Amino acid sequence: MTLSQSFKDMLAVAPAPTQPISKTNGGVPVAPAPEVKAAHTSGPRPKASALLKEKYNLKGVQESENDRAEIVIVCEPEGTSLQMGGLHPRASLYEKPVNLEAAKTAHAEFRNVMREKGVRVLTVREILAYGTEDHVGARVDLEDFAVQALTYQLAKDGRMEDIEEADRYYLSDEYKRKVLEHMSVPQLIDTILINPTVHLAPSYRDTGLTATYSFQPLSNLVYTRDQQITTCRGVVMGSLRSPQRALEVSLMRFCFAKLGVPVVGEVQLPGYLEGGDFFPAGRDLALLGIGLRSNLAAARQLMDGDLLGTRRLAVVRDDFEQHQDRMHLDCVFSILSDNLCIMLEEMMGDASPTRRLVDEYVRGADGRYALERTDVEFSRYMREQGYEIIPIAPAHQLLYGCNCLNLGEERIVSVHQDTARAIVKSPHFHGDVQCIDYSPITSMYGAVHCSSQVIKRAVRR
Numbered sequence: 454m455t456l457s458q459s460f461k462d463m464l465a466v467a468p469a470p471t472q473p474i475s476k477t478n479g480g481v482p483v484a485p486a487p488e489v490k491a492a493h494t495s496g497p498r499p500k501a502s503a504l505l506k507e508k509y510n511l512k513g514v515q516e517s518e519n520d521r522a523e524i525v526i527v528c529e530p531e532g533t534s535l536q537m538g539g540l541h542p543r544a545s546l547y548e549k550p551v552n553l554e555a556a557k558t559a560h561a562e563f564r565n566v567m568r569e570k571g572v573r574v575l576t577v578r579e580i581l582a583y584g585t586e587d588h589v590g591a592r593v594d595l596e597d598f599a600v601q602a603l604t605y606q607l608a609k610d611g612r613m614e615d616i617e618e619a620d621r622y623y624l625s626d627e628y629k630r631k632v633l634e635h636m637s638v639p640q641l642i643d644t645i646l647i648n649p650t651v652h653l654a655p656s657y658r659d660t661g662l663t664a665t666y667s668f669q670p671l672s673n674l675v676y677t678r679d680q681q682i683t684t685c686r687g688v689v690m691g692s693l694r695s696p697q698r699a700l701e702v703s704l705m706r707f708c709f710a711k712l713g714v715p716v717v718g719e720v721q722l723p724g725y726l727e728g729g730d731f732f733p734a735g736r737d738l739a740l741l742g743i744g745l746r747s748n749l750a751a752a753r754q755l756m757d758g759d760l761l762g763t764r765r766l767a768v769v770r771d772d773f774e775q776h777q778d779r780m781h782l783d784c785v786f787s788i789l790s791d792n793l794c795i796m797l798e799e800m801m802g803d804a805s806p807t808r809r810l811v812d813e814y815v816r817g818a819d820g821r822y823a824l825e826r827t828d829v830e831f832s833r834y835m836r837e838q839g840y841e842i843i844p845i846a847p848a849h850q851l852l853y854g855c856n857c858l859n860l861g862e863e864r865i866v867s868v869h870q871d872t873a874r875a876i877v878k879s880p881h882f883h884g885d886v887q888c889i890d891y892s893p894i895t896s897m898y899g900a901v902h903c904s905s906q907v908i909k910r911a912v913r914r
């Protein structure tokens with residue numbers, strides 16, 4: 454298989470594989486890779502994931518949104534799962550109807566912009582496909598994962614007795630494995646992303662069976678921000694609130710296992726954590742929005758499990774609004790530098806009916822976080838932390854002005870011209886903004902911050 458551009462990027466940065474990483478980090482114990490159930494079902498032979506792990510030290514880390522982004526995971530808006538999402542945009546958590554070809558072009562442009570700025574961009578499809586041609590282990594891992602995605606079952610009201618004895622094999626896992634074994638890699642990936650259930654009934658003729666189909670497609674995987682967060686400690690898996698998105702977490706976990714990126718923790722129910730609510734602001738402070746999507750139970754798990762690595766956590770409560778147009782903190786706020794942020798204007802100030810309120814937790818000498826302050830209005834809180842604020846008009850928020858991506862060192866990718874101009878005109882901004890047309894993807898309710906997971910940023914020392 455020819456290496457895709459992103460893996461060429463990775464090879465370009467990966468340290469020469471002279472010794473296994475575990476021996477090159479001064480004897481510091483390496484966190485064990487997360488267990489992917491499917492990947493460990495068959496025997497002790499080496500897997501592609503193991504090969505990758507030895508070649509690349511890919512421990513995730515993100516201390517500040519303004520640190521230089523090194524590795525970003527994205528997911529192209531491609532394939533049948535997106536096609537299905539587009540059949541009923543509202544029921545797929547989309548804002549508007551989508552044009553898939555236009556979305557592909559816009560996303561390719563986004564990837565190019567990041568690559569031009571020196572970021573290693575990996576796509577979910579490339580990670581899933583990686584090594585499957587050269588390593589049987591990688592191919593088998595992918596098939597094992599697809600076994601969980603594809604379900605064969607008797608049609609409703611169907612009875613096994615009505616199916617000829619010889620045909621019952623065609624409902625079995627054995628048959629399913631054989632089917633998957635013969636698929637091409639793109640076909641396997643598409644199967645995983647559409648999550649099909651095949652409902653089987655007797656046809657009493659020809660091949661003996663007939664089928665109808667239902668699907669739980671992963672139509673929002675393009676928003677790789679949300680299935681996990683990357684903290685000072687590393688990658689922490691989230692817990693998605695909408696049933697349409699719940700299956701995305703296990704797929705991303707599979708990708709991290711394959712890349713050899715350790716997953717340091719996972720938020721469990723009743724906790725809900727979506728990455729669009731999380732902002733790292735240095736080793737001292739992280740912010741987490743709670744409201745429509747993420748919740749306090751998740752914040753507590755992050756603190757109790759010591760998964761943040763920061764001294765303080767600001768929980769930014771959306772008590773009063775909880776609207777899909779502003780579902781995550783990254784829809785109304787972003788960090789542009791160490792002392793500059795943007796924020797939706799109408800929610801600023803004690804008098805705003807949609808104000809956000811901050812509860813601040815501080816880690817004590819015993820390592821435990823304690824609630825130190827409550828109900829601090831968000832813009833006041835950010836100013837107290839030393840940030841200047843560029844206010845964003847409501848109409849510009851709706852055009853995803855706030856949802857920009859900071860590639861670090863004040864290099865911003867924006868999707869909204871007027872916001873981009875407001876940023877560069879600020880006397881407090883000293884960086885660079887590149888504006889791209891991303892409207893074919895904002896149709897699905899998110900822009901460039903939502904559709905990127907920065908798993909590694911350079912650590913400032």
Ligand SMILES: NC(=[NH2+])NCCC[C@H](N)C(=O)O
Nearest residue numbers: 546678729781897898899903
């Ligand atoms: N980080 C974000 N703001 N993500 C946007 C996710 C959009 C997606 N359609 C949803 O409603 O879940």
